[in-house]
Amino acid sequence: MSSSIADPLAATRAWVETFVVARNVCPFAGREVARGSVRYRGLPACDWESALLALVEECRHLDATPEVETTLLVLTEGLDDFDDYLDFLALAETLLAQQGYEGTYQLASFHPDYCFADAAPEDPANFTNRSPFPMLHLLREAGLERALEHHPDPEGIPARNVEAMRELGHEVLAAALAKLRGGS
Numbered sequence: 001m002s003s004s005i006a007d008p009l010a011a012t013r014a015w016v017e018t019f020v021v022a023r024n025v026c027p028f029a030g031r032e033v034a035r036g037s038v039r040y041r042g043l044p045a046c047d048w049e050s051a052l053l054a055l056v057e058e059c060r061h062l063d064a065t066p067e068v069e070t071t072l073l074v075l076t077e078g079l080d081d082f083d084d085y086l087d088f089l090a091l092a093e094t095l096l097a098q099q100g101y102e103g104t105y106q107l108a109s110f111h112p113d114y115c116f117a118d119a120a121p122e123d124p125a126n127f128t129n130r131s132p133f134p135m136l137h138l139l140r141e142a143g144l145e146r147a148l149e150h151h152p153d154p155e156g157i158p159a160r161n162v163e164a165m166r167e168l169g170h171e172v173l174a175a176a177l178a179k180l181r182g183g184s
Helices: 008-021 029-035 048-064 082-098 124-129 141-149 154-168 170-181
Strands: 038-044 070-077 105-110 135-140
Touching (some): 008 070, 008 170, 038 048, 048 070, 048 135, 082 105, 105 141, 154 170
Parallel strands (some): 038 070
């Protein structure tokens, strides 16, 4: 990793605090950050098999550690290409189901080049799922369900986020993400 690139875990923590929480992209994140129940784990993904095994290990860690609500697995190297990342994500979701974790844990996906299937790459809406580094967000489904029960409009969250990102604009969002990665 080049010295001009930020530390992946520090950049991810800063992204969670200055983007996800500060802009209320996830209305549930602030509580978990304040409680200290978010686990950050860096993981190289050059060897997919090892990375997938680490995902299963992380599920086991969550099984044994109820005070940790969620884990951000920051994929520090090996999945810079978004299409490769999507292939890896599909394998990860299949593996969780095969390991019996379907209904227990859910994966949310984030990548620096995230692009929704129905969006242009330059659409600011993509920034709802763009992060400084590729990552898998491992969420406890029971915790997510509890949080959604107490939110006045859970179905409106995605549309509100898309609108907020489009108001900010691609240039502002891209610059903020580049700064977190250590670029200009």
